[in-house]
Amino acid sequence: MSARSVFPALALLAALAGCATSPVPPGTQVPAERLAASVVPGTTTRAELLTTLGATKTVVFDSGYEAWLYQSPAGNGRFTEFVILLNPQGLVAKTRQGPTSTPAP
Amino acid sequence: MRCRSRLRLCSFFLACAATVTTVAAQAQNTPSDTSVATVKVTTTRDPVDKSYRKMIKGMERFEREHAYAPAASLRFQLLPRTPDVNMAGITLRLAGDTLSVKVPVEPDNSFVLPRNEQLLREDAAVLANRKTTSMTWRATIVTPGLPPGTRRLGDMRLECRVGVEAGLVSNSSPLFGWLSNALTSADEVCTSPNGNYLFFAERPLFAVRLRAGARSETLPFHFLYAGGGLPRAELPFCDCQVLLDRTYYVPLWDKAWPDDTLVEFEYMNNLPEAQP
Numbered sequence: 001m002s003a004r005s006v007f008p009a010l011a012l013l014a015a016l017a018g019c020a021t022s023p024v025p026p027g028t029q030v031p032a033e034r035l036a037a038s039v040v041p042g043t044t045t046r047a048e049l050l051t052t053l054g055a056t057k058t059v060v061f062d063s064g065y066e067a068w069l070y071q072s073p074a075g076n077g078r079f080t081e082f083v084i085l086l087n088p089q090g091l092v093a094k095t096r097q098g099p100t101s102t103p104a105p
Numbered sequence: 106m107r108c109r110s111r112l113r114l115c116s117f118f119l120a121c122a123a124t125v126t127t128v129a130a131q132a133q134n135t136p137s138d139t140s141v142a143t144v145k146v147t148t149t150r151d152p153v154d155k156s157y158r159k160m161i162k163g164m165e166r167f168e169r170e171h172a173y174a175p176a177a178s179l180r181f182q183l184l185p186r187t188p189d190v191n192m193a194g195i196t197l198r199l200a201g202d203t204l205s206v207k208v209p210v211e212p213d214n215s216f217v218l219p220r221n222e223q224l225l226r227e228d229a230a231v232l233a234n235r236k237t238t239s240m241t242w243r244a245t246i247v248t249p250g251l252p253p254g255t256r257r258l259g260d261m262r263l264e265c266r267v268g269v270e271a272g273l274v275s276n277s278s279p280l281f282g283w284l285s286n287a288l289t290s291a292d293e294v295c296t297s298p299n300g301n302y303l304f305f306a307e308r309p310l311f312a313v314r315l316r317a318g319a320r321s322e323t324l325p326f327h328f329l330y331a332g333g334g335l336p337r338a339e340l341p342f343c344d345c346q347v348l349l350d351r352t353y354y355v356p357l358w359d360k361a362w363p364d365d366t367l368v369e370f371e372y373m374n375n376l377p378e379a380q381p
Contacts, residue, residue, distance in 0.1 A: 027326070059330045061350040062188070063309065065373055069326045069333070081326055085311055085373060093373070096312050098323045 027069035027081070028056035032097075035072055035082045039095055046090040064088025074100045154237055156272055157199055157229040160218055163244065163271025166291070173263035173364055180245045181273070183214040183233060184305060185347050190239035197234075201227030215245055241344040242273040243305070252367070258315070259364025262357050265295035265302045274302075274344060296358050303331065303343075309350035312371040317363055328354045 030053050038044065038052045049068065057069040066086040071079040080100040087093040160181070167179045185192050197208040197216060201224045208231075210216045218231070233240065244267040246260045268274065269291035294300035306313075313324045327333055331345040331352045345352040355368055 057326075057333065059333045059349070061309070062347065063350060065309065065350065067311075067326075067330065067333070083312070083326055094311060096323070096371070099325055101325060 027071045028054050029079065030054075030070045030072055030082070032072035032074075032080065032082070035070060039082075039084060039092055041092050041094050044092040046086055049084065049086075049092070065093075078102055155231040155242060157201075157218075157224055157231050159270070159272040160231060161220060161225060163267040163273070164218060164220070166270045167244070167246070167263065167267045170263055170266060173259040173266075174246050174248055174257070176250075177246045177248045177260055177263075179267065180215045180217055181271075182216075182243050182245045183210070183240050184243060184344075185239070186241045186344060187236075187239045187341075188347050190235055192240075195233055195235060198232055199224050199229045200232050201229035203227065204229070242268075242271075244268040244271065244273065254370045254372070256368040256370075257364070258355060258357070258362055258366035258368055261304060261355055261368065262295060262364065264304075265300070265357055266291050269294045269302065298356070298358050300357065301354065302357065303345055304353055304355065305345075305348050306351045306353060306370050306372075308370075309373040310353055310370060311373045313353050313355070314369045314371070315355070315362055315366050316369055317366040324353070324355070328356075 035053070039049070046066075053070060059067045061067075065088060068084040068086065070082040070084070072082055074080045078100050079102070080098055083096050085093045085095070164179060183192070183195060183197075192214060195210050195214055197210050199206045199208060199219075199221065204221075204223055204227065206219065206221060206224065208216050208218065221229075244264045246264045246267070248257045248260050251257055294302055310329055313328060315322050315324065329352070330349055331343055332354075335343060335345075335349075340346045340349065350373065356362060
């Protein structure tokens with residue numbers, strides 16, 4: 001194998017090695033009761049979410065909508081997802097709960 | 106499941122690594138490399154244009170594995186990939202060395218590919234009148250009569266097999282494409298939790314649920330929005346760049362969900378009620 005062909009292979013191996021240790025950030029953990037009490041569709045704002053629940057995993061779309069993911073402990077090391085949809089005006093549009101699973105590290 | 110997001114992120118690192126190695130290899134091809142033979146290229150073909158032969162192979166796979174979706178037919182569809190692409194009035198043609206055939210495109214940008222032996226012999230390209238990186242292509246296999254806002258898992262299993270076989274998934278870098286092909290086949294992509302074959306809903310999604318008889322499950326957050334972890338700077342490398350809010354995965358690999366499983370969509374916005 002020539003040096004020219006070895007270099008790309010080493011670069012790819014290095015990239016793969018980096019991937020093997022890349023962590024996946026989970027959503028912020030908040031008790032289910034606190035989520036239910038703090039988030040009201042049509043009323044709660046983005047600023048209120050940040051104040052009461054803290055920042056979490058968020059996906060922002062070109063439309064201006066945002067999806068926020070929180071997780072609440074469900075026992076035995078499992079967590080239930082709580083997903084919040086914020087509209088472009090910064091108001092909670094809707095929420096959903098579940099599924100319950102073991103979170104990513 | 107845990108490694109799905111890692112692998113998605115990983116694919117971008119690999120793309121970067123591939124790009125770096127390409128540049129490095131080109132840098133080594135200095136003018137002093139007189140031993141390299143000169144090849145005269147009379148025509149060029151954009152590497153992202155679709156191969157007619159590969160798409161026909163996808164159609165042949167559809168026929169072989171029609172049992173996944175016995176009541177459905179196969180169409181292909183063009184979808185936007187960059188924010189500036191105009192998806193109205195797209196024309197499509199099959200371009201061989203001596204023959205060019207126009208392919209009718211429906212208003213929803215779907216089409217059926219005709220079979221032509223001469224174009225196969227000439228290794229024709231499937232060309233649209235748009236920049237090739239501005240769109241992505243998918244197979245569309247839909248069983249008629251499904252409830253509104255649903256799909257059928259068997260249809261999607263077959264879409265994946267046909268789509269990968271036909272080489273429809275777009276990649277920004279030719280080396281990225283080479284790498285993808287080296288590491289994955291249609292069988293691997295469509296039967297592995299790490300296959301990461303992207304689907305696109307008709308409208309922005311809030312939730313996706315699977316339903317088979319009495320069993321119903323909401324898919325985890327990381328099945329939506331291309332995993333939900335792509336930095337904006339990496340979106341241009343993904344087919345999902347402008348369809349991020351419509352993007353989702355389904356567990357094609359999980360045989361516990363039968364082909365007749367319904368995939369139900371909850372959208373970000375409900376459609377207004379029809380006026381009587």
